[in-house]
Amino acid sequence: MIDDFLTGDLSDVEEAVRKAAATEIMPRHRRLAAHEVDEKTGPHDLVTIADRLAEEHLAASLTALLPGSVVVGEEGVHADPADADGLHGDPPVWIVDPVDGTRQFVRGEAGFCTLVALALHGEVLASWTYAPVLEEMAVAVRGAGATLNGAPVRSGSPAPDAELRVAMSHPDYTTPEQKRALLGLAVPGVDARPCGSAGLEYLGVARGDLDAVAFSWELPWDHAAGLLLVTEAGGAHLTLAGEPFRITGGNALPFTAARDEATARRIRELLS
Numbered sequence: 001m002i003d004d005f006l007t008g009d010l011s012d013v014e015e016a017v018r019k020a021a022a023t024e025i026m027p028r029h030r031r032l033a034a035h036e037v038d039e040k041t042g043p044h045d046l047v048t049i050a051d052r053l054a055e056e057h058l059a060a061s062l063t064a065l066l067p068g069s070v071v072v073g074e075e076g077v078h079a080d081p082a083d084a085d086g087l088h089g090d091p092p093v094w095i096v097d098p099v100d101g102t103r104q105f106v107r108g109e110a111g112f113c114t115l116v117a118l119a120l121h122g123e124v125l126a127s128w129t130y131a132p133v134l135e136e137m138a139v140a141v142r143g144a145g146a147t148l149n150g151a152p153v154r155s156g157s158p159a160p161d162a163e164l165r166v167a168m169s170h171p172d173y174t175t176p177e178q179k180r181a182l183l184g185l186a187v188p189g190v191d192a193r194p195c196g197s198a199g200l201e202y203l204g205v206a207r208g209d210l211d212a213v214a215f216s217w218e219l220p221w222d223h224a225a226g227l228l229l230v231t232e233a234g235g236a237h238l239t240l241a242g243e244p245f246r247i248t249g250g251n252a253l254p255f256t257a258a259r260d261e262a263t264a265r266r267i268r269e270l271l272s
Contacts, residue, residue: 101197202226
């Protein structure tokens with residue numbers, strides 16, 4: 001079933017993502033009322049009515065496209081942590097972040113996106129990264145490459161001896177051990193800055209505008225789509241243990257995704 005789905009016309013998935021954004025997200029961009037924004041775990045972890053309604057929209061449309069599939073979404077798991085068990089089950093699972101970069105969305109900025117990934121038994125098979133304000137849609141299918149607005153996208157490699165551009169988790173918003181690891185990037189030859197929307201940072205790596213990311217959290221909806229996008233564009237990802245990142249969890253953190261394997265190894269060594 002899943003093989004037939006992946007080798008078929010996936011434009012219906014892309015259309016579902018676009019429709020959710022057009023229906024539930026964009027009409028609220030720069031129009032949110034105060035009561036439509038809430039904190040989840042603190043002031044740096046926001047949720048809006050757009051997040052909730054877009055996830056509901058996507059859950060209905062995506063499971064209709066692939067009968068028997070389930071959804072693991074950021075807002076659904078926040079409401080009921082047992083929903084995350086779908087990552088470990090036998091049905092195909094849609095991993096959804098309806099608004100990745102909610103703080104940017106709340107501020108009325110353009111730097112947010114919708115992330116959707118399709119996985120089975122812990123393996124990400126396809127992904128969609130959609131930035132509606134920027135009008136960018138990146139699609140990746142395992143073994144079939146990555147595209148941006150329909151054109152093939154390749155990450156390439158940094159120029160020899162060039163300063164590496166890295167987006168990373170803010171060191172102050174993680175554990176002391178992970179903070180020390182992230183501060184390992186504060187060396188000559190690395191230009192590290194705090195990350196924005198994880199999905200858009202992954203897109204930056206895939207298109208070669210950014211050399212690497214370094215993240216200290218493993219929420220699957222933030223990473224599943226982008227990791228496949230980077231991989232299919234020619235990049236690589238490694239955890240602190242030197243292993244590929246697993247969407248099912250249990251990773252040695254922080255981890256990195258980079259334009260090529262050599263850069264991933266270099267960033268991992270600095271984090272170590």
